Amino acid sequence: MSRSQSLNLKSGQVDLTHGGGGRAMAQLIDQLFIKHFDNDLLNRRNDQALFNVPAGRLAISTDGHVISPLFFPGGDIGSLAVHGTLNDVAMSGAKPLYLAAAFILEEGLPLADLERIVASMAAAANKAGVPIVTGDTKVVERGKADGVFITTTGVGLVPDGVEISGDRAAAGCAVLLSGSIGDHGVSIMASRENLQFETSIVSDSAALHGMVADLVAAAPNAIRCLRDPTRGGLAAVLNELAGQSGVGIVIDEARIPVKAQVKAACEILGLDPLYVANEGKLVCICDADAAETLLAAMRRHPLGGDAAIIGEVVADPHRFVQMTTAFGGRRIVDWPVGEQLPRIC
């Protein structure tokens, strides 16, 4: 459009016209979203994207992202919004194909912050090999949101023969964890202005579909459940899986990888690492005879160097998650109650 002006990406702010469906919104789409996300499907500028699929099973997952602060050590809301949804798609065993992104912006958000976030999303999507092919932008008045919320939705293709679901754990299965826990939640706590303390902890936010593809290649029929321990941490995910499958789970505290500085920070903050969110880890429940094969596949992957077999599935009508402690006792790892860390993802 010859009559359109440029967005002021240096010192401009989001205003209500950017969500109004008119010229300002078209500028925002052209000069910010299409500029960074740049791909053939998005560039057609329709209200939907079309893509070809082979006959088969697709996975779809959606996640809203409301993390505060928007920028944190190891990432930002943009990269997190890509990783979070890619991981939820991948936890079915699927290879993610495409992403959609819906932005809810607060009036007054600096356009420079929005561009930094969008560029970060684009980089994360490019690195993952999964384009953002359609989207939406809404703007609400100052004080009616908190900077920016991003909801991403992903679709992926599940390989034939793979049957991964939270209700497939059975007594005797092994429980694997792909790496150390608590990094994301502690890094967010550390970056919140009222909780600044010395730490080198960065979020583990990362896309796990590459690791999942390696696991599926290593033992496609042996993987029963995959889930990423985000909100509520490892404790929530193990309780979810035990509940869905109608089994108990026993884990061994000594085998759960926790970085020394995360452990120290948790002690200072009064947090239990079992309940702290992660954004680049997965739990895998598998047939016991494939556990070593899958552990080796995890450890070969750059994100799985600290992977461990942390426990096993047992018969238990109470569906309890229990932990053998470092002192030899056993305690129940209950569902998270209350909310230690709001706005963590």
Add this chain to the structure above:
Amino acid sequence: MSRSQSLNLKSGQVDLTHGGGGRAMAQLIDQLFIKHFDNDLLNRRNDQALFNVPAGRLAISTDGHVISPLFFPGGDIGSLAVHGTLNDVAMSGAKPLYLAAAFILEEGLPLADLERIVASMAAAANKAGVPIVTGDTKVVERGKADGVFITTTGVGLVPDGVEISGDRAAAGCAVLLSGSIGDHGVSIMASRENLQFETSIVSDSAALHGMVADLVAAAPNAIRCLRDPTRGGLAAVLNELAGQSGVGIVIDEARIPVKAQVKAACEILGLDPLYVANEGKLVCICDADAAETLLAAMRRHPLGGDAAIIGEVVADPHRFVQMTTAFGGRRIVDWPVGEQLPRIC
């Protein structure tokens, strides 16, 4: 879970624990979302849903919904969130298959309001025959959102041979409109507390994929562009299509259906109906020789009784949308500038 309590759906409120990944969130999912959305895919309680597709073309679309007020004549944010995304999927010619829904809730939202919204979504999805198969819930602190925002994402299957895209309009094509304009926007304005005036106008919020299926059946190869004139109204959509296709469009004011009470309300409010949002109308650009066939198909559909051929596509390097006025003159229908009606969808 024997130890879980019931949600207090009568007088309870959303609090931060409902987004925390623990027991309260599991209760919210079980006792509210799964209760109302109830379908086999959702009920598996995984973080993604799997479904089978034939080989072919899929459409994906996503839309955030931030409408204020949450409840309005003719609908609410729940039904709107279903219709809005179904329509964006359908505007590719696709038959919608599945929906995903991501909720961002403000602490303090009455659970009774949330249940009313979720029940309304479920009713709209059931009526449309498109289940909500996966979802997500986040909660932010009081004052960091505005009650509830809902982002829905839909996938659909595009019939073979259908090629509908905003860049396919060509000189000589006819421009059809499926019914009267302005109803949604005016009903929202009327329901906002500071603009209460006597009116019987209700939102036209409705799912259009049934009408689209009828159009595709009537003349599958003749439909060039479909788009629903939501934010920015008919004026924005015609300018978008003219811009994408590199053509001009000339419409005839006398042929554009506007209800008398909508016209009157627009005069009082200083609004131009061309720029007011709709949520149950579509614009169809088609080969001229199929225009009467498609018009007849629209009019046979319950949502298309007032459909009309409102203009034609012309060659125009400036990509102008022009309107022949009731007085015989011709004026440019420009892009919306500024924002008359924030939070309209």
